[in-house]
Amino acid sequence: MPRILAIDYGLKRTGIAITDELQIIASGLTTLATKDLFVFLKDYLHKEKVELFLVGEPKQMDNTASESEVFIIPFLNRLEKEFPNIPIKRVDERFTSKMAFKTMIDSGLKKKQRKNKALIDEISATLILQSYLYSK
Template sequence: MGRILAIDYGKVRTGIAITDELQIIASGLTTVDTKELISFLEDYIKTESVELFLVGEPKQMNNTPSESEALIIPFLEKLEKAIPDIPIKRVDERFTSKMAFQTMIDSGLSKKKRKNKSLVDQISATLILQNYLYSK
């Protein structure tokens, strides 16, 4: 069984989370500069078995796509061309950034560490992945 890799896509940087081989535990993996994301994913799948990409789907409260969806669509097209053998599934990512920030507060991280936006992105990707695993 391959891993599931979750992507919290951002204009500047992208959070990435991954499951274990049994797809039970979601863990933050890293944050990558978005312009290097495709090459990072290509390198990652050379050493790890990945069976699914989960990509966050940002939505407004009225269920319409958020403005950042316009940035994600071209990325999805590039990802599909670069790595056609791994399917892509979209997952609602509403509130994940707020939940990630609250998680940081709850875990006792200092204000300085909570300002680390790359950590927020990584935690957001982990939350996207955990929500998917719970719903599965």
């Protein structure tokens, strides 16, 4: 069975998470510079089958689009153009950064390790993916 790949898109860094082949477990894969994202995806998709992209959808508390959505729309357009055979779903990503930080605290990471924003992005992508899997 193909995997599901989740993307926590950011202007500087992007977190990536992936399911196992049975689509049961969500695991953080990596965080990379956003400028390298499409090179990474092309390489990854040559090695692994992916049936769905999940992309975080930042929203305000009143359920309106976040101001960062204007940066995500061009990314979504390019993603659809580069990989037309893989559908894209959006997943509400409110609170994922806070939940990622709490996860880091709960797992016993030291204060210096918790300042690693790349790790927060990867955990956030994993939380986006987990919430989708729970909703299925």
